[in-house]
Amino acid sequence: MAHASATIEANPSTIPGLSTRKFLMWLFLASEVMFFTGLIGTYIAIRFGGAEWPIVSEKLNVPLVAVNTFILIVSSVTMVKAYAAIENGDQKGLSRFLIATMLLGITFVSIQGFEWLSLLGEGTSANTSLFGATFFTLTGFHGAHVSAGVLVLVFVVLQSLRGRYTLENHLGIELMGLYWHFVDVVWIILFTILYLI
Amino acid sequence: MAETQAQIAESAHAARPQPNYIRVFAFLAVLTAVEVFTAFTIHTQWLKVSALVVLAITKAGLVVAYYMHLRFEKAPLRIIALAPLILVFILASALFLERTLAR
Numbered sequence: 142m143a144h145a146s147a148t149i150e151a152n153p154s155t156i157p158g159l160s161t162r163k164f165l166m167w168l169f170l171a172s173e174v175m176f177f178t179g180l181i182g183t184y185i186a187i188r189f190g191g192a193e194w195p196i197v198s199e200k201l202n203v204p205l206v207a208v209n210t211f212i213l214i215v216s217s218v219t220m221v222k223a224y225a226a227i228e229n230g231d232q233k234g235l236s237r238f239l240i241a242t243m244l245l246g247i248t249f250v251s252i253q254g255f256e257w258l259s260l261l262g263e264g265t266s267a268n269t270s271l272f273g274a275t276f277f278t279l280t281g282f283h284g285a286h287v288s289a290g291v292l293v294l295v296f297v298v299l300q301s302l303r304g305r306y307t308l309e310n311h312l313g314i315e316l317m318g319l320y321w322h323f324v325d326v327v328w329i330i331l332f333t334i335l336y337l338i
Numbered sequence: 339m340a341e342t343q344a345q346i347a348e349s350a351h352a353a354r355p356q357p358n359y360i361r362v363f364a365f366l367a368v369l370t371a372v373e374v375f376t377a378f379t380i381h382t383q384w385l386k387v388s389a390l391v392v393l394a395i396t397k398a399g400l401v402v403a404y405y406m407h408l409r410f411e412k413a414p415l416r417i418i419a420l421a422p423l424i425l426v427f428i429l430a431s432a433l434f435l436e437r438t439l440a441r
Contacts, residue, residue: 158412167419174422182429189437198378207374211367218363221405225356322405326398333394337377338387 166316170323184275192271209252210332216245217325224318230308236301246291286324362404
């Protein structure tokens with residue numbers, strides 16, 4: 142593991158002036174864009190293709206999810222502030238903002254879990270209708286991405302508390318931030334398509 | 339001589355400006371409130387959908403440009419990052435055409 146990391150650090154970049162790891166992260170995110178585009182495209186084709194659809198504002202708790210959207214946006218702010226902190230060499234600030242981001246991520250997933258349980262309690266599931274199938278698929282995959290991000294954040298927080306990230310070496314924080322903000326961007330689109338339109 | 343990752347990280351650190359993240363957050367918060375307001379007050383479907391799509395794209399653009407720092411990245415990376423949007427556009431157009439022609 143350490144050997145692999147050292148090998149990457151020592152290797153020249155793929156594109157002049159660009160870190161290979163950052164380049165790979167952007168490529169990964171590009172593939173994720175296509176993944177979610179496929180899912181959203183399917184949703185649009187089904188919903189506007191004449192399928193029976195409930196009145197979304199009556200079926201879903203839009204005010205609660207609007208608050209949850211706000212929470213995810215705030216978590217993006219704390220994530221970018223963590224990055225700004227380590228760019229200024231502030232390791233304590235980094236840890237504080239990373240912990241805040243992690244807690245906000247957990248809150249987001251918890252509220253989404255509450256929403257899922259409420260819907261399941263009302264008899265709406267992925268098996269009952271096309272609405273349920275597309276809703277649980279889209280929010281489920283997004284929630285899985287947030288949950289994966291939270292798990293990685295736990296690791297990153299522990300590393301930051303051990304002083305692993307410094308002014309000179311904090312590419313890991315930048316990569317973590319790229320992923321986290323991407324998940325936020327996906328939710329911005331999903332919130333509009335699933336809850337508001 | 340080829341640049342090493344450490345040299346790249348150092349040069350990127352020296353060159354990158356730090357935007358006003360709180361101001362961007364304020365824009366995102368206001369746009370989210372406008373979105374919810376739009377969804378519940380505009381009843382003309384095409385107008386509501388158009389407004390919500392524009393608002394969502396604006397919010398996503400702000401996050402990508404300022405929080406993901408794409409605005410401050412080098413041109414090759416910006417091209418790589420934005421390339422999938424061409425495919426997104428093709429898929430969206432195909433769906434739109436399919437729906438329009440099916441009528």
